[in-house]
Amino acid sequence: MLIKACWQGVTTISLWVFLLLSITLVAQEDSTAFRPQTYLGVQYGMNWNTVMFSPQIDQATLVANRVGAVFRYVGQAHLGIQLEVAYDQRGWAETLEGIAADYTREIDYLEFAAFSHISIGNGTVRPLVLLGSYLSYPVGQTETIPTSLDASLYQDYYQELLPERIQYGLAGGLGLEVFLDRLTLQLDGRYRSSLGGIFSSSDNRFIFSNSQGFTAQASVLFRVFGGK
Known part of the structure; x- marks a missing residue:
C-alpha cells in the first residue's frame, strides 16, 4: 500500500509539473498580453472533520487547525x-450513548x-475556483477517552496506535481574492475526500474508513515576480 500511495503521489506531482511547463510555454508565445506572475504566501484555516466508516459510527464533527505555506504561479490570465x-x-469524534464527552482521535x-x-x-x-489533489503523511496522533466511559462501550482500537498510512485524495473549493497591488488576500472554502x-x-473491523472534511481558510500572498 505504501509503494502504491507513493507511486500515485509521484504520478500526481509529475502531471502538475507538466501542466506548469505547458502554461509557461503558452504564456511565452504572447508575453505582451499577459506577464506571468509568481506569488509566495502563508495560510491559516479551520477543518471540520469526519470519517466515513463502514460499519457506521455515530460521530460529531471534529474541529481542528490547518497552517501552511503557498506557492502560486499564474502563467495565463485567470489560470495558474x-x-x-x-x-x-x-x-x-465519536458520540457515546449516555456520556456527555466524545471520544476523539x-x-x-x-x-x-x-x-x-x-x-x-x-x-x-475576484471569485476563484480551486480543483486539485493532495498527498498527506501522518506525523502524530492524539486520543481522548472520556473518563466515565463504560466498559461495554469500549472499542478494541481505543489506546491502539493507528497505522501510519499515507493519505491521498481529491479536493476542490470556491472563494474570493482581494488584490491590493503586490499583496493578495485569498478567502476560500474547500471540501476534501x-x-x-x-x-x-485488510483490517476486519472496517470495510472502509475514508477521511473527509470541509476547510475554511485565509491566505496572504505577496507577488514576488511578474505582473505590472
Whole structure:
C-alpha cells in the first residue's frame, strides 16, 4: 500500500509539473498580453472533520487547525497552479450513548497539495475556483477517552496506535481574492475526500474508513515576480 500511495503521489506531482511547463510555454508565445506572475504566501484555516466508516459510527464533527505555506504561479490570465505545504489536523469524534464527552482521535499530517487556480474577472475583488489533489503523511496522533466511559462501550482500537498510512485524495473549493497591488488576500472554502482508508482494507473491523472534511481558510500572498 505504501509503494502504491507513493507511486500515485509521484504520478500526481509529475502531471502538475507538466501542466506548469505547458502554461509557461503558452504564456511565452504572447508575453505582451499577459506577464506571468509568481506569488509566495502563508495560510491559516479551520477543518471540520469526519470519517466515513463502514460499519457506521455515530460521530460529531471534529474541529481542528490547518497552517501552511503557498506557492502560486499564474502563467495565463485567470489560470495558474497553486502548490501548498501544510500542517493539517484531521480525525474524528465519536458520540457515546449516555456520556456527555466524545471520544476523539486527532491525526496530524504533513500535506502536499496541488490545485488548478482559476480566477474570474478583472476587478479588485475576484471569485476563484480551486480543483486539485493532495498527498498527506501522518506525523502524530492524539486520543481522548472520556473518563466515565463504560466498559461495554469500549472499542478494541481505543489506546491502539493507528497505522501510519499515507493519505491521498481529491479536493476542490470556491472563494474570493482581494488584490491590493503586490499583496493578495485569498478567502476560500474547500471540501476534501480521501481515496484511501485510515485503517487498512485488510483490517476486519472496517470495510472502509475514508477521511473527509470541509476547510475554511485565509491566505496572504505577496507577488514576488511578474505582473505590472
